[in-house]
Amino acid sequence: MSPIAEPLGTEPNDWPSVDLTGPITGLMRPVVWCEPGDSIREVARRIDDSAGTCALVRCEAGLGIVTDHDFRHRVATGEIGVDAPVTDLVTMPALTIDEYASPATGLLRMVEHGVHHLVVTSPSGAAIGVLRVADVAQVEARDPFMVRAAIEAADTLDALADACAALPDTIMRLHEHQVPPRQVGAAHSAIVEAVLQRVLALRPSPVLAGVSHSWILLGSLARREPLLLSDVDTALLWADPPAPEPDLADSFRSAAGEILQDLRRCGLRPCPDGANADNPLFSRSQADWSTAARGWMHDPDQEGALLLSAMVADSRPVTNVVLGDHLTDSIRSHTRTRQFLRALLDQALGWRPPTGFLRDFVVHHTGEHRGQLDLKRGGLAPIVALARWIAIATGDTHGTTPDRLRRGADGGLLTGAEADTLVSGFDHVYALLLDHEVRATRAGTRPTTYLSPGELNPLTRRHLRETFRAIAAVQTRADQEFLWRLTR
Numbered sequence: 001m002s003p004i005a006e007p008l009g010t011e012p013n014d015w016p017s018v019d020l021t022g023p024i025t026g027l028m029r030p031v032v033w034c035e036p037g038d039s040i041r042e043v044a045r046r047i048d049d050s051a052g053t054c055a056l057v058r059c060e061a062g063l064g065i066v067t068d069h070d071f072r073h074r075v076a077t078g079e080i081g082v083d084a085p086v087t088d089l090v091t092m093p094a095l096t097i098d099e100y101a102s103p104a105t106g107l108l109r110m111v112e113h114g115v116h117h118l119v120v121t122s123p124s125g126a127a128i129g130v131l132r133v134a135d136v137a138q139v140e141a142r143d144p145f146m147v148r149a150a151i152e153a154a155d156t157l158d159a160l161a162d163a164c165a166a167l168p169d170t171i172m173r174l175h176e177h178q179v180p181p182r183q184v185g186a187a188h189s190a191i192v193e194a195v196l197q198r199v200l201a202l203r204p205s206p207v208l209a210g211v212s213h214s215w216i217l218l219g220s221l222a223r224r225e226p227l228l229l230s231d232v233d234t235a236l237l238w239a240d241p242p243a244p245e246p247d248l249a250d251s252f253r254s255a256a257g258e259i260l261q262d263l264r265r266c267g268l269r270p271c272p273d274g275a276n277a278d279n280p281l282f283s284r285s286q287a288d289w290s291t292a293a294r295g296w297m298h299d300p301d302q303e304g305a306l307l308l309s310a311m312v313a314d315s316r317p318v319t320n321v322v323l324g325d326h327l328t329d330s331i332r333s334h335t336r337t338r339q340f341l342r343a344l345l346d347q348a349l350g351w352r353p354p355t356g357f358l359r360d361f362v363v364h365h366t367g368e369h370r371g372q373l374d375l376k377r378g379g380l381a382p383i384v385a386l387a388r389w390i391a392i393a394t395g396d397t398h399g400t401t402p403d404r405l406r407r408g409a410d411g412g413l414l415t416g417a418e419a420d421t422l423v424s425g426f427d428h429v430y431a432l433l434l435d436h437e438v439r440a441t442r443a444g445t446r447p448t449t450y451l452s453p454g455e456l457n458p459l460t461r462r463h464l465r466e467t468f469r470a471i472a473a474v475q476t477r478a479d480q481e482f483l484w485r486l487t488r
Contacts, residue, residue, distance in 0.1 A: 028129030214324030293330030376449035
């Protein structure tokens with residue numbers, strides 16, 4: 001069958017079950033090469049002969065790719081003729097993945113970008129194979145593609161809400177089929193980002209369209225490590241108008257409020273504590289964000305300075321990335337002061353793991369959560385907060401919590417052993433929380449971040465206790481050696 005007519009598999013048997021932790025090179029397909037001057041007809045024949053679904057094109061600007069999707073949607077529809085050069089069809093640049101990455105990482109990258117092929121590259125950057133989604137996606141792991149495709153195809157808000165209804169079950173299925181927890185969180189984040197982009201496309205606002213602006217995710221979604229029921233925290237930044245417009249900010253926030261309401265209709269909950277793009281604290285012009293950031297850094301004792309600067313450090317633009325990066329540029333500025341970093345560290349160290357004096361945990365003694373641990377507040381938050389401080393101190397706020405911890409070791413703010421301890425602790429607690437939330441949801445009870453130690457088996461309980469104590473020890477050393485580490 002020619003690639004013009006060849007569809008991706010749609011039945012469960014078309015999506016073989018594979019080990020998502022094995023080597024990626026065992027799953028990749030041979031490369032089908034073509035030159036820029038080759039006709040589309042010739043490239044289609046070459047792909048068909050190889051039983052493949054794509055070809056790579058060596059272009060002057062780099063490596064391009066043409067896929068079966070391109071043939072079906074642009075050639076079979078008559079948009080482009082079969083005798084046209086393949087460069088009329090090619091996508092540049094082709095997305096790549098390192099040969100040492102895991103299939104789970106490849107799956108995530110494809111979900112994030114909404115593509116079905118990745119070019120596998122050697123350490124030298126040479127293309128050595130092609131990874132297809134059909135080669136890595138088991139039936140259960142295929143769900144993110146189905147959800148994302150439905151999101152991108154939605155032409156009404158009702159259709160988008162219907163597509164989003166499958167998201168919680170999709171995330172739970174990924175976890176239950178042992179996709180690594182960090183990969184589950186990153187896929188979750190990518191789909192939420194796609195929902196926000198689709199909502200913005202379905203509700204074009206004259207106000208928003210009239211001024212360059214950027215929608216920005218905050219918090220765990222920005223770090224690509226949300227939990228099952230994480231809120232959607234957002235910010236808004238717009239370019240400074242040529243002349244003052246007194247009502248512009250109010251108009252922007254009103255338009256943002258409508259977008260947030262649409263997200264609610266899609267089952268995504270904006271932040272109940274106010275970290276939303278319609279709140280004046282989180283929606284400002286470029287100049288106002290710069291002024292606010294300078295104020296936080298030079299006077300960290302002012303109300304809200306540390307909290308807001310920490311939240312801005314956990315930010316990732318979804319639209320107009322170049323403009324949106326201005327928000328974190330403010331935090332990365334060299335105007336950071338030692339006073340500011342000390343105050344921010346004190347705030348980070350305020351998140352303490354619940355370690356007991358003897359053998360057990362510190363638990364709540366009264367109220368609704370009597371006898372329980374808050375795993376998020378006592379286990380995840382201390383690590384996330386210290387990693388965020390490292391991100392601000394090093395001037396690089398990109399990446400996940402483990403990414404930041406590794407950079408902390410590279411920059412001398414942590415030892416290698418400390419970084420390993422905190423990364424291991426993060427992975428352990430994050431996995432426990434995700435599992436706890438999934439189990440509660442499947443059981444029909446309201447998920448929380450609270451857990452009774454008695455629910456854990458002895459080995460897990462001991463491991464968690466050791467994790468908490470290791471976190472506390474790193475916190476103590478960071479507190480005592482703050483100045484020495486900062487000036488190394």
